[in-house]
Amino acid sequence: MKDIQEKNILFLGIGNYLMGDEGVGVALARKLETIPLPPNVEVLDGGTGGFHLMGPMEAYETVFMADATLDGLPAGTVRLIEPRFSKDFPRVMSTHEVGLRDVVEAMTLRGTLPKIYLYLVSVEEVQPMHIGLSEPVQAAADALVMRIASDIEAFSAAGVLA
């Protein structure tokens, strides 16, 4: 295990990779684990974890997250949002069991919510029990990996995302 004391930025990819495009966040985490990032960055495949993720999220000052969303936009559309309150999080985060939204609300109540940057990747449908990303979502993920890496690098150097 790495020493988390030195690390203050977490990349957290969440979703269920048994449900096709729903797993895009996990696919991004697995890709980011293989490329060089600043030493203060930890990458976590959050999978379908709910309350299990509260500890890891609270242990970092800044959390970059990626998740799928069914927001009606064309598949592969990427948006970056900076949720400050639990109500800013899209409901779609409830897809993963006792929702990450509940965890976010619990952290709000505790006053421990870290600074969060959330990349939302639009998906058009969820394919139950299917492994692998559709073509537009895969293309979006390929491009997004590089963008996240460079965003994290810029943030790590400047302490703010331009």
Added chain:
Amino acid sequence: MSQRIVVDPVTRIEGHLRVEADIQNGKIVDAFSSGTMVRGIEKILKGRDPRDAWAFVGRVCGVCTSIHSLASVRTVEDALNITIPPNAELVRNLMFATLYMHDHVVHFYHLHALDWVDIVSALKADPKKTSEIAQSISNYPKSSPGYFSDLIKRLTKYVESGQLGIFANGYWGHSAYKLPPEVNLIGVAHYLEALEWQKEIVKIQAIFGGKNPHPNFLVGGMACSIGLDDVSSINAERLAHVEQLLKDAKEFITQVYIPDLLAIAPYYLDWGAIGGGLGNYLAYGDLPTNGYRDTSSYKFPPGAILNKDLSRVYEVNMREDGEIQEFINNSWYDYAGGNDKGLHPWKGETEIKYTGPQPPFEHLDTNKAYSFIKTPRWKGNAMEVGPLARVLVGYASGKEEYKEIVDSTLSKLGVPATALFSTLGRTAARGLESALMADWALDFYDELINNIRNGDTRMANMDMFNPEKWPAKAMGVGHTEAPRGALGHWIVIEDKKIANYQLVVPTTWNASPRDAAGKQSAYEAALMDTPVADSNQPVEILRTIHSFDPCLACAVHLYDETGDQVSKVQVL
């Protein structure tokens, strides 16, 4: 004339559950439980390497991740006749105990407590009085008047901000809430303390499993190495950390969870006669202390109880064709050989055939198939699984530890043994087995340390890992007890690949639709005769359903950004 009410989705559970109940004269006269989900992990596993199955099944759920992986490696080990080393068994037991303590505490405080604890009433509590009550029930140090008055200030600020957030889905002020403000405040205080505690205990999963929430397992043992002085292994420092976390867990369970349970229960003793349901209980057992194959060594003994008769525990054989069978008379599936007979999981099929109404719809047509959950039966009997089943099987098996803790709890609450067969009994059983688990976990830890000191650091048996040694065909069954009940995986291996893989999960037993004879499963039976004071706020339904700790996490359910449920489900 009865009125039908629908609770959909049932909140504060894992996955998606719909309950429809007919109410007449303030009581439930009929109930239907529907898993509006598609599960098909079996399809994904077909044709894959059996040694990888644990990684896939670990993803079906966000809470039971490691328990599915455990069942999976045991299933493959059974098929290939692999015996794992004692240390691997102990590490599995420690991870199992960790999952339990985490899951039960999170369930009690974060998913179930708000059915009994009124958060809004808590704001009216007198901090001094609260402190006196808290100190009279426990030695837990956070109990001063200042602690509680600070908490009221924080909560008031939170509630006044208009973001009820995590407390948004409650029927606050409902006449069914009976606790005085001070006990409500203690409940809310420990809701928050439990949040803090739960994030620590799960670290044990990461220490032994390499990561969390999806720890690593291995067919043949565990994928961690022991080296007391090795920085990259399970070393002395990490083991000491585990010991500390286990001691903290015991403290939390004995000083917070159990006292709270005993403080809240007296206000709800009427629930000791509500929600009993089937009276049939099933446990596969777990926590081996002399190897997985020696079921007599299990801390959770296996067995079945019928008709609330605690004088007899029946033996359960998971391999026998006529014992465990899954029926689909009222489920959206199709069996190749006809839909009227039950299939043993080794012969199980997962062909989905949705015949329900097209959403949006008001009611399910419960005269036809009405769920994606199959209907499992043991020798034709509907069975309840979960903490109550385990505690009753342990009690009826004559195990001293169970006798002691059950009898002393009954006498503290001043209720007869029949009160066990109820919603309250189910919720209490979860607490009691948590208390047992806290002690057992420390025993497992001590034994592991002893083995290591004596020079045994074996963690895996890799003799049969190479598929070239496997027979052309092999069949296996693996069992465990998930926090919410008996879990079985069945595998058929042909030509070194998975030819069939079936899971019968706890919620399948409990939440399934009725069988061909019209016999209800556990949720439906438990809801019968439940009083419902206000059909617009059916908190009573939530109490009983939540007491089972539902987990339908293999569910497919999505919300759009406005919070409306997305009804488009792609059928395989």
